[in-house]
Amino acid sequence: xxxxxxxxxxxxxxxxxxxxxxxxxxxxxxxxxxxxxxxxxxxxxxxxxxxxxxxxxxxxxxxxxxxxxxxxxxxxxxxxxxxxxxxxxxxxxxxxxxxxxxxxxxxxxxxxxxxxxxxxxxxxxxxxxxxxxxxxxxxxxxxxxxxxxxxxxxxxxxxxxxxxxxxxxxxxxxxxxxxxxxxxxxxxxxxxxxxxxxxxxxxxxxxxxxxxxxxxxxxxxxxxxxxxxxxxxxxxxxxxxxxxxxxxxxxxxxxxxxxxxxxxxxxxxxxxxxxxxxxxxxxxxxxxxxxxxxxxxxxxxxxxxxxxxxxxxxxxxxxxxxxxxxxxxxxxxxxxxxxxxxxxxxxxxxxxxxxxxxxxxxxxxxxx
Amino acid sequence: xxxxxxxxxxxxxxxxxxxxxxxxxxxxxxxxxxxxxxxxxxxxxxxxxxxxxxxxxxxxxxxxxxxxxxxxxxxxxxxxxxxxxxxxxxxxxxxxxxxxxxxxxxxxxxxxxxxxxxxxxxxxxxxxxxxxxxxxxxxxxxxxxxxxxxxxxxxxxxxxxxxxxxxxxxxxxxxxxxxxxxxxxxxxxxxxxxxxxxxxxxxxxxxxxxxxxxxxxxxxxxxxxxxxxxxxxxxxxxxxxxxxxxxxxxxxxxxxxxxxxxxxxxxxxxxxxxxxxxxxxxxxxxxxxxxxxxxxxxxxxxxxxxxxxxxxxxxxxx
Numbered sequence: 001x002x003x004x005x006x007x008x009x010x011x012x013x014x015x016x017x018x019x020x021x022x023x024x025x026x027x028x029x030x031x032x033x034x035x036x037x038x039x040x041x042x043x044x045x046x047x048x049x050x051x052x053x054x055x056x057x058x059x060x061x062x063x064x065x066x067x068x069x070x071x072x073x074x075x076x077x078x079x080x081x082x083x084x085x086x087x088x089x090x091x092x093x094x095x096x097x098x099x100x101x102x103x104x105x106x107x108x109x110x111x112x113x114x115x116x117x118x119x120x121x122x123x124x125x126x127x128x129x130x131x132x133x134x135x136x137x138x139x140x141x142x143x144x145x146x147x148x149x150x151x152x153x154x155x156x157x158x159x160x161x162x163x164x165x166x167x168x169x170x171x172x173x174x175x176x177x178x179x180x181x182x183x184x185x186x187x188x189x190x191x192x193x194x195x196x197x198x199x200x201x202x203x204x205x206x207x208x209x210x211x212x213x214x215x216x217x218x219x220x221x222x223x224x225x226x227x228x229x230x231x232x233x234x235x236x237x238x239x240x241x242x243x244x245x246x247x248x249x250x251x252x253x254x255x256x257x258x259x260x261x262x263x264x265x266x267x268x269x270x271x272x273x274x275x276x277x278x279x280x281x282x283x284x285x286x287x288x289x290x291x292x293x294x295x296x297x298x299x300x301x302x303x304x305x306x307x308x309x310x311x312x313x314x315x316x317x318x319x320x321x322x323x324x325x326x327x328x329x330x331x332x333x334x335x336x337x338x339x340x341x342x343x344x345x346x347x348x349x350x351x352x353x354x355x356x357x358x359x360x361x362x363x364x365x366x367x368x
Numbered sequence: 369x370x371x372x373x374x375x376x377x378x379x380x381x382x383x384x385x386x387x388x389x390x391x392x393x394x395x396x397x398x399x400x401x402x403x404x405x406x407x408x409x410x411x412x413x414x415x416x417x418x419x420x421x422x423x424x425x426x427x428x429x430x431x432x433x434x435x436x437x438x439x440x441x442x443x444x445x446x447x448x449x450x451x452x453x454x455x456x457x458x459x460x461x462x463x464x465x466x467x468x469x470x471x472x473x474x475x476x477x478x479x480x481x482x483x484x485x486x487x488x489x490x491x492x493x494x495x496x497x498x499x500x501x502x503x504x505x506x507x508x509x510x511x512x513x514x515x516x517x518x519x520x521x522x523x524x525x526x527x528x529x530x531x532x533x534x535x536x537x538x539x540x541x542x543x544x545x546x547x548x549x550x551x552x553x554x555x556x557x558x559x560x561x562x563x564x565x566x567x568x569x570x571x572x573x574x575x576x577x578x579x580x581x582x583x584x585x586x587x588x589x590x591x592x593x594x595x596x597x598x599x600x601x602x603x604x605x606x607x608x609x610x611x612x613x614x615x616x617x618x619x620x621x622x623x624x625x626x627x628x629x630x631x632x633x634x635x636x637x638x639x640x641x642x643x644x645x646x647x648x649x650x651x652x653x654x655x656x657x658x659x660x661x662x663x664x665x666x667x668x669x670x671x672x673x674x675x676x677x678x679x680x681x682x683x684x685x686x
Contacts, residue, residue, distance in 0.1 A: 141664075321475055329468055339454070
């Protein structure tokens with residue numbers, strides 16, 4: 001049996017790598033054909049762009065940090081078979097609530113950095129967890145599709161966070177809608193000055209380790225995986241599926257809150273979101289590329305962050321809209337999440353192997 | 369508050385409700401087939417941009433609409449290929465497709481015009497004309513509300529009955545419902561569920577494409593990036609609450625349109641634009657929860673009544 005499992009793992013990897021390659025090539029060809037930019041320039045900017053200067057690499061890391069946390073959270077939500085996409089709204093709303101505490105209460109006066117950041121993180125996580133429960137409970141108790149609720153709520157949270165910003169902590173001295181500068185104990189400092197690589201990466205690492213332990217080594221992770229792969233089996237083996245699914249989405253919400261915290265207080269010097277950030281959707285893509293396994297999340301997050309940064313670099317030099325990367329995602333998902341992609345060749349390999357095994361066993365019997 | 373004011377209020381409510389009505393009908397068809405159509409947003413976006421471009425290039429409204437509908441069908445066939453042949457999770461693919469189409473429409477717009485925000489000034493695209501209904505327009509109050517709407521609005525109202533007829537009065541509709549209620553049972557009598565799903569999705573995409581083209585060729589005469597703004601999901605919510613009944617879904621779409629119109633009209637009294645923008649979504653979410661709660665409770669009481677009746681029947685038999 002172990003051999004079969006190994007073949008399946010190899011094909012899983014092959015599918016992801018092939019999917020990435022195909023999607024990447026299609027995008028490159030499409031850009032070269034439709035725009036007047038030369039192929040050399042595209043390769044220079046899109047393929048190598050993010051690694052040319054430390055600043056650009058810092059930008060990549062800045063995207064990478066929230067992707068890891070969001071992706072880990074999405075592993076739990078997607079792992080139990082629910083599509084709760086509230087992460088998108090949480091990224092806007094949770095930091096807005098944290099900002100009210102930051103700017104409108106005296107808690108942050110003179111406390112050390114580590115404590116200040118911890119408070120911000122706790123607030124963001126609490127808000128994220130609470131918000132994620134709304135569509136989740138709606139689904140389990142009222143049978144409302146959690147996807148519909150969460151997507152409508154994303155728009156609601158976007159405008160509500162703008163409203164909070166305008167009502168409570170806007171900086172009237174600025175021309176655009178934003179908060180005052182964060183104080184030093186209310187933000188993640190830059191690890192290398194001049195780049196976006198900030199201290200939030202430690203939170204990402206801790207979050208990733210916890211997610212791996214929870215998902216692979218603890219009982220709750222196993223329960224979530226069982227619920228996701230076969231809900232009926234979970235129910236008949238005596239699991240309280242409703243509770244497990246709710247807990248999974250709560251964890252997802254907590255992680256989305258953490259991602260919101262590191263993004264808002266690490267990447268920017270003030271609260272200045274005016275649109276949805278797309279981090280929530282990208283987190284789902286990261287979870288899909290990592291095949292719902294938290295252990296591969298950093299790899300997947302790096303790939304997506306790389307592609308996104310490449311798009312920004314290309315956009316700066318040639319004015320091609322950043323959004324073309326979104327098209328690439330559909331192709332990517334088509335190949336990576338498709339169960340029937342490469343299935344025939346996988347079956348053939350497994351069949352061949354088991355036939356050989358049988359032959360060998362027969363030979364062994366004859367000799368004996 | 370004058371009568372004219374109320375008239376314009378209801379007039380704009382009906383106009384705002386039109387795209388939601390289309391999406392609600394589109395979601396109804398797929399819900400009857402047992403699947404949730406999450407890709408309505410992408411069907412609308414792609415048809416909106418294609419409709420604008422083709423109507424401008426050919427200077428023919430009908431060709432523009434046909435091209436828009438065709439693009440929407442193509443996208444849906446791609447979705448069906450991915451979901452039913454390649455076996456990607458349908459919802460996952462729909463979400464990916466929505467993001468992809470949001471990007472693709474911007475990219476198409478950029479390739480064609482060099483602008484990333486809208487197509488205004490680049491394309492002389494055509495618009496569906498407003499229609500005055502002969503007799504009704506002279507009725508005092510109702511005439512001003514119902515008559516003079518955009519052509520797409522009337523098509524939407526016709527579509528309600530078309531969808532109703534299709535689902536409840538035709539052989540295909542029966543098959544769609546059969547597959548929706550129990551795919552295995554339908555398969556056992558020789559119906560291929562995946563074929564039926566695909567047909568249902570293609571029909572849904574045709575209706576959704578009309579909704580998309582209303583946005584870019586009726587309500588406005590240009591394509592603006594991400595112009596659907598979550599309308600696909602609001603229509604979806606309407607269809608879910610109405611339990612996939614076409615007439616109920618359309619009525620709920622009008623309720624959501626009213627919510628939007630209330631928001632627009634309260635701009636005169638509430639100046640907080642951010643909170644106002646959140647209003648339609650708050651109303652939709654709360655309505656979604658409240659009406660679902662009512663439905664769940666009603667189902668429960670129905671079940672209890674049935675159980676009681678069954679008990680009584682068994683007692684009398686004894």
